[in-house]
Amino acid sequence: FQSSQKEAIRVKEELRKEVECLRADLQQVREDRDQSVAQLNTLTAELATYSEQARKSSKDSELLRIKAAAFEETCSSQQEQIETLQKQLAVATEKLKHADVTAIEAMTGYESQKETIKDLEERLAYAEFQIIEADKLRKKLHNTILELKGNIRVFCRVRPFLSDTDSNGQEEAIISYPSSVENAGRGIDLMNQGQKCSFSYDKVFDHSASQDDVFVEMSQLVQSALDGYKVCIFAYGQTGSGKTYTMMGKPGRDQKGIIPRSLEQIFKTSQSLESQGWKYCMQASMLEIYNETIRDLLAPGRSSSEMPGGKQYTIKHDSQGNTTVSDLTTTNVFSTADVTSLLEKASHSRSVGKTQMNEQSSRSHFVFTLKIFGSNESTGQQVQGVLNLIDLAGSERLTKSGATGERLKETQAINKSLSALSDVIFAIAKNDDHVPFRNSKLTYLLQPCLGGDSKTLMFVNVSPEASSAGETLCSLRFASRVNACEIGVARRQTQSKSSSDNSNRLSYG
Template sequence: MVGAATNGGRIPRQVFSVVNGSQDPVVGPASSIGSDCGAIEFTREDVEALLNEKIRTKNKFSLKEKCDSMMEYIKRLRMCIRWFQELEGDLLLDQHNLGKMLESAERKCKDMEMLMTEKEEELNSIIMELRKNYTVLQEKFAKAESDKLTAMETLSKEKDARLSAERSQSSILEELERAQREGSSANQKILSLNDMYKRLQEYNTSLQQYNSKLQSELNQTNEILKNVEKEKVSMLENLGNLKGQCSSLQDQLTATKASSDETMKLKEALSSEVGRLRLDLQQVRDDRDRQLLQVQDLSAEVLKYKEWTGKSAAELGNLTTKSIELEAMCSSQHDQIRKLQEKLTTAENKLEMSDVSAFEIRTGYEEQKRVNSDLQLRLAETELKLVEGEALRKKLHNTILELKGNIRVFCRVRPLLSDDVADTETKSVYFPTTTETLGRGIELLQHGQKHSFTFDKVFVPESSQEEVFVEVSQLVQSALDGYKVCIFAYGQTGSGKTHTMMGTPGNYDEKGLIPRSLEQIFESKQMLQNQGWKYEMQVSMLEIYNETIRDLLSTNRSGPPECGSKQHTIKHDANGNTHVSDLTIVDVRSSREVSYLLSRAAQSRSVGKTQMNEQSSRSHFVFTLRIIGVNESMDQQVQGVLNLIDLAGSERLSKSGSTGDRLKETQAINKSLSSLSDVIFALAKKEEHVPFRNSKLTYLLQPCLGGDSKTLMVVNVSPAPSSINESLCSLRFAARVNACEIGTPRRQTSARQLDARFSYG
């Protein structure tokens, strides 16, 4: 941009330099550019003086002196014109950069508008989901109120019946001597009515508690909905402001485009004028060359005149006439240069106005960019709050389950295998997608009747081993914190229990819960060493085969499975720890050592072939990791136990086709699983006597089922329609397990004892 300066009357120039994607104006004197102009600076006064300058010579009749003066004057005019040409090139470059800036600003505004529209739709969907939850809670609350009113009416009727019974009791007491038998029957009726009244009072109390719980949940949901509505209103206001700013910026961009078009038209006009000026300049140069030739001729003639002083005055008059013509020609060229200067001044003013408008647009764009960045930060914070809220919900859910003492239950449905291809004409397993049961519900269709179940987590057939372990990892971590942890897999033969617990050997992605748990524990052990913790770990592995305990790590095993070299017994101490006599316990320091022991135990485990599974586990496998952690700086010791159990599969003799030893194994497996079912039923009914001693399996699991352990059961289900009966039995049993309440998990801590050793627990 070129314009008149207020300081000293100089003509400044503004150049936009693009460095790292930013456009900043750099103002410098005009003399800093132009390689041919040297260090000469042209000011407005200099240009006007140059245009108004008249050629004067000492000798009016000296043509040589006039020619020299004119050559000097033409040289300065050429330098001035070249300076203006270079300035015009810089202005064209600035205009091109400004156009690119406008295009990028327009693209960013469109992208931001699309992003805000997507975020608005996402928030609207969240609000609709919260409103649906609010409606469901209101319906539950109304149902609870109706149940409460019904119970109150029943209670009032029972009170009236009690009053009538008391009146009949008084009449019976008066006639007691005459009707002793009738009095005894009336007393029994009164006692039954009193018991019924007490039960009704307890039922009324439970209804009131449930009503208050529903009311608190409804209040919390209302508060959450109000907060979400407030956030939506604020976001809508911000979106409205942003849309207004975007529209104003769009108008500014449109005006800028119009002014840019006008500038381009003006540029074309100036370019045509510059072309004409160049033609005029070329004519001036041609005239100058002709004048130079004439000057040379005149010089030669002057020499001749000097040599021949006797030439006539007529020739001198001709020379005087030519000199006058040259002066007239110079004055006309001076007028042409003045007109060009006026046109250049007009172009400078227009470019200055365009530069000011471009600066205003850039300022508005930067302001819009700051607003957009603030909105992005707020959106990121909102998304982070949603993620943190979901994590907090899961944590609170786990805490509530631990406080209630429930045994947590996960359900995993294995994929269809090649043997199941002919059995997939009708689908029998479904996964509901409602908000309350998403990821937690499973439905079985049997003979047109639907059976629905809800567990702590349900894994679909496409779920990977990694996804299953992510849900279990926090429970595994509790073993390092000093808790007793028990995870066991349950299900029919061929439902995928061993795959869930052990995985596929040699395949990293298909590793099961046991190897992944060991990797996590040893990695956490390395990290906790920086906090001063030192850990000692011991491993034992056993199986229960035909109601006989077999040590899978023993090196002195011989004979058939049912004739072990040692007889192992189970004992429980007062602290809830379990001891298995003569059991091999191995100190381990890395997950690689444990993997070697696992492969060694897998080779020793009892397996066999049935009609339901090519390689079926014929025993219950129990893996135990004992952990002793010591922190000398805190003077504290923790003792944790991790039990990972792969139960043998339940099966029907009619489907398995077992005979001989396989028949005996199947009967022993079904008996132990039946004993486990009896224990679960007794725990669910809160009976005083729980038959833990009916089998070796239930007696071994007594601390996990009835003690202070964190227990998780993974029920495995086959999706094949031919296995629908066994799958339904497994899910019903898992539902009863999930309803059982056991003792609250307790952390095992004590004063530091370096020589402490753990028994099975």
């Protein structure tokens, strides 16, 4: 029994231990159950969430599926376009290769031609530069020689046959132009009574020369007036030889004469010099010498039919070689239009008349004077130039002109003044101690130009008709004597800043 009891106690103890283990396991199972229930609840909630997301994802998937189908269709279309473009690209690439080859060949030829053209342009530019420089040097040396020699420059111009004149080839018979290199453009030959007379001047213009051709040759002389020199240009010749046409011209751009062209150049150049600090003021005056009487062509109320009487004008020369005429109307001019208006007024006032040699013969010596005052504020320099443009009355023989009465008196006065001009020229040519400038109003007015320091140019105008051969010969001989005269070298009238105290003499009035 005790053994059984001990065994029972042992079994009981084992069972108790087993019950405790089972209780512990049960507790663990309960805890696991509770944890599983919590996880189940959590998973249930997550399942609900995932179910909702799955539902939304299903909708999104459907939309994406539709979009993917559209994209696949687009891709298929683009793939076809890509294939087409690749084919076109292959064709274009092939063409480009051929074009590159052609372009390379063309570029090679172009570069070769470009080099050739560049070389030719350089050679042409150098040749043109040499020509220009040679021409400048020629003109400069020519001008220097004339200034050193002190000559009055002489240009000769042959008038063409008039429309109402029957030339019958007589121009070739009495007037010709030598073709030798040394005389080309400078020589003229005249046949008179079977004898050939040859003359040479600074420039000879044949009957085909235009107004522009004439002005180009003397434009540098006009420029000298702006530079501060005294410049005198006058036309000499028999009646009807074209002096007034040379000096004044006719309406129309191509027909303008020396006077309007000179004024256009002066105003244009003076405006261009403003950028260099130069400012110019110009004063114009116009007079005529009629029957040894000075008449103011710009006097108020004056016309060719109403000659103011009793007023005397006096010519005065100062120590600087400047010439003034007392009480002469002087007008400030600012443009070519101003001078053109004055020239028209003067032309209406000038004395003209009809003779057997010319329907509209100038019966007086016309003198246009432009005084130019220039100052440069930056350098303080001042210049004073004078431009005298003179249209002399025509010389004529009484037997040819048929002048009587008042016309006879005019012709005698004209021939007397031109004869006095000849006497002055001859006296200067012979270096006489006494030069008779005072024998005529014309020569006294021209004294600074003929015997002073002015740059002087004479135009001798001649007629080509055989009937005028005698007068033409006289004019050419007189021009040769003029060309042989030695006068003083032209001086530029300037004032520097240090001598500006006397600037009132150059005031603009």
